[in-house]
Amino acid sequence: MAVDISGDIIEVENLEHSFGDVKAVDNISFTVRKGEIFSFLGPNGAGKSTVINILTTLLRLQKGTAKVAGYDVDKEPEKVRESIGIVFQELTLDRDMTVRETLEYHGRLYSMPKEERRRRTEELLRLVQLEGKGDTRTKYLSGGMKRRLEIARGLMTRPKVLFMDEPTIGLDPQTRIRIWEYLREINREGTTIFLTTHYMDEADQLSDRISIIDHGKIIITGRSWELKNKLGQDLIYLESSDNRAAAEMLRELGSVKEITEKPKGLVLMLSGDGTHLLPKLMEMLTERGIVITTVNLKKPSMDDVFVHYTGRELRDEGAEKMSSAIIRAGKR
Amino acid sequence: MKTGFLTIYWRDMLRFVRFRTLLFTSLVQPALWLAFFGVAMSNNFDRLTATLPTIPGVPTVGYLTFIGAGVIAMTTLFTSLFGGTVLLFDKNWGLMRETLSSPLPRIHIIIGIGLSGMTKSFIQATVIMLFGLLIGVRFFDGYTLSRTLISVLGIMLFVGVFSLGFLFLSGAIAISMESPEGMQAVITLLTMPFFFTSNALYPVESFPPLLRFLSTINPLTHLVSGIRYFAIGNNFSAIGIQYVYTPNDILVSFLSLLTFAAIMFLIARWRFSKVSVT
Ligand SMILES: Nc1ncnc2c1ncn2[C@@H]1O[C@H](COP(=O)(O)OP(=O)(O)OP(=O)(O)O)[C@@H](O)[C@H]1O
Ligand SMILES: [Mg+2]
Numbered sequence: 301m302a303v304d305i306s307g308d309i310i311e312v313e314n315l316e317h318s319f320g321d322v323k324a325v326d327n328i329s330f331t332v333r334k335g336e337i338f339s340f341l342g343p344n345g346a347g348k349s350t351v352i353n354i355l356t357t358l359l360r361l362q363k364g365t366a367k368v369a370g371y372d373v374d375k376e377p378e379k380v381r382e383s384i385g386i387v388f389q390e391l392t393l394d395r396d397m398t399v400r401e402t403l404e405y406h407g408r409l410y411s412m413p414k415e416e417r418r419r420r421t422e423e424l425l426r427l428v429q430l431e432g433k434g435d436t437r438t439k440y441l442s443g444g445m446k447r448r449l450e451i452a453r454g455l456m457t458r459p460k461v462l463f464m465d466e467p468t469i470g471l472d473p474q475t476r477i478r479i480w481e482y483l484r485e486i487n488r489e490g491t492t493i494f495l496t497t498h499y500m501d502e503a504d505q506l507s508d509r510i511s512i513i514d515h516g517k518i519i520i521t522g523r524s525w526e527l528k529n530k531l532g533q534d535l536i537y538l539e540s541s542d543n544r545a546a547a548e549m550l551r552e553l554g555s556v557k558e559i560t561e562k563p564k565g566l567v568l569m570l571s572g573d574g575t576h577l578l579p580k581l582m583e584m585l586t587e588r589g590i591v592i593t594t595v596n597l598k599k600p601s602m603d604d605v606f607v608h609y610t611g612r613e614l615r616d617e618g619a620e621k622m623s624s625a626i627i628r629a630g631k632r
Numbered sequence: 633m634k635t636g637f638l639t640i641y642w643r644d645m646l647r648f649v650r651f652r653t654l655l656f657t658s659l660v661q662p663a664l665w666l667a668f669f670g671v672a673m674s675n676n677f678d679r680l681t682a683t684l685p686t687i688p689g690v691p692t693v694g695y696l697t698f699i700g701a702g703v704i705a706m707t708t709l710f711t712s713l714f715g716g717t718v719l720l721f722d723k724n725w726g727l728m729r730e731t732l733s734s735p736l737p738r739i740h741i742i743i744g745i746g747l748s749g750m751t752k753s754f755i756q757a758t759v760i761m762l763f764g765l766l767i768g769v770r771f772f773d774g775y776t777l778s779r780t781l782i783s784v785l786g787i788m789l790f791v792g793v794f795s796l797g798f799l800f801l802s803g804a805i806a807i808s809m810e811s812p813e814g815m816q817a818v819i820t821l822l823t824m825p826f827f828f829t830s831n832a833l834y835p836v837e838s839f840p841p842l843l844r845f846l847s848t849i850n851p852l853t854h855l856v857s858g859i860r861y862f863a864i865g866n867n868f869s870a871i872g873i874q875y876v877y878t879p880n881d882i883l884v885s886f887l888s889l890l891t892f893a894a895i896m897f898l899i900a901r902w903r904f905s906k907v908s909v910t
Binding site for chain 2: 307356357358359360376378381382384386388390391392393394395396397405406408409411453
């Protein structure tokens with residue numbers, strides 16, 4: 301039914317949305333290809349949910365155009381609604397309905413035939429490991445179980461496009477990984493997934509392409525490795541007795557693409573292999589009487605990409621920090 | 633999606649039977665009203681009116697029978713006015729987002745809630761009638777079986793249309809409000825004028841002209857008239873006043889209720905077209 305099945309399943313052009321004085325979405329354009337997993341990565345208040353709300357027809361489009369599954373969200377909202385599934389950021393369960401009733405209600409809303417509803421319900425309960433909980437009221441589920449139920453609900457109708465607003469928020473690491481697996485699985489079966497997240501690893505590992513979004517704008521879009529490669533092949537972080545002098549000197553080196561100053565140290569982006577450069581570089585600095593106190597060589601991570609493009613850290617104090625702390629400890 | 637409203641209906645009824653206490657109180661409360669208020673007041677009124685001369689050829693009914701219709705009507709009013717509350721909770725707790733982002737046309741939400749509220753009113757009206765008959769409300773007195781059945785149908789028709797009107801109103805309020813407390817306040821405020829300018833508990837014949845006028849445009853009055861016509865008859869006296877209902881009067885009452893329901897439906901549809909939940 302949908303127009304141009306092969307190409308872009310979401311097309312957004314010059315989208316803007318304001319709440320009073322707050323410009324939540326500021327002239328955003330992007331496309332999502334059919335069959336992709338596409339992520340919006342951005343900090344709190346970046347405008348991710350607002351974009352999702354517009355694309356899912358919950359918010360009236362103010363400015364720009366947006367098409368989902370070939371239908372204009374402003375002109376044919378019903379058609380859009382038929383083509384999509386949504387997992388909302390906040391819990392949207394009826395506390396007094398059972399798990400099975402929740403899925404049943406959803407299936408009915410989408411006019412699924414009875415037989416299919418039943419079959420799909422059991423299938424999904426198995427998928428999200430809630431088999432034993434079918435007749436439990438949702439208020440008696442743990443937070444993670446509720447989230448899994450909502451994800452199951454989003455999958456119920458096998459939508460063409462599945463929107464997921466921070467799908468794995470509040471889930472334990474095992475469950476997150478399991479859910480990523482489900483998502484890859486249903487993606488392989490043909491569902492396009494649009495997700496928002498502020499987890500670096502989620503964007504990194506799950507998505508085909510990522511848009512970094514901040515202050516209502518898309519800052520950069522690309523495949524995870526493309527984004528990382530833009531930062532260079534390797535990154536060196538160092539702290540020394542005189543960071544300014546060190547920076548000046550290192551800027552001369554051909555293989556250093558860019559240097560950013562941090563509160564206590566420097567980040568060097570390298571266009572080449574860092575493993576050979578690092579010893580030379582340390583030697584040079586030592587010759588000039590600059591004492592290196594900390595040094596760390598690593599591949600750019602999504603974290604670095606994010607910090608580079610937004611100038612801010614996402615509160616994602618995860619493995620990255622740990623590993624550099626360990627290297628630091630090892631140096632002493 | 634022609635029958636999408638059944639989904640809304642199904643879920644609302646599910647909740648109705650799930651909350652046992654709510655179900656129980658919603659059935660027991662009107663019965664208690666009838667039992668306490670009705671019995672107490674009827675003792676007073678019947679003593680006061682005992683000395684009044686009866687009108688020859690016109691059957692006289694006791695106060696309990698007189699307000700039996702009023703209690704059915706009031707219960708329907710309350711239940712229906714609160715019937716839309718679930719939408720406010722859905723809106724605040726998120727489920728509304730699921731419903732609104734689904735292909736279900738919004739009009740079906742209104743219709744579904746209307747039908748489930750109507751069903752609840754039918755159940756309540758039935759319980760009150762049965763209980764009333766038990767404690768001495770003389771409805772359907774001397775009726776044949778078929779006339780009784782037709783009368784019950786007539787009552788249900790009135791109750792049904794009336795409750796739909798107020799359910800649509802309730803739904804429109806619910807979807808426009810932010811908090812349950814606010815909704816509660818608005819509804820309480822609303823019930824007062826409907827309640828006191830109606831003929832549910834006392835005759836409106838001796839009202840001053842303005843109140844009298846209000847009573848004639850009050851849907852509650854039309855509902856009560858309809859119920860009395862079907863349950864008691866077209867010519868009876870109560871509390872010393874003679875009541876005569878012509879079929880024409882009753883038709884007008886019914887059409888008034890239909891008009892009211894239609895207007896409320898339009899208002900609800902308009903409110904729903906404005907709703908955006910984020
Ligand atoms: N209903 C609303 N009314 C007023 N302002 C709003 C509303 N919804 C969002 N905003 C504002 O719009 C901006 C973007 O919010 P949005 O919810 O889209 O961010 P987000 O990227 O989803 O953030 P988070 O990661 O915290 O979910 C914020 O400044 C927020 O305060
Ligand atoms: Mg959000």
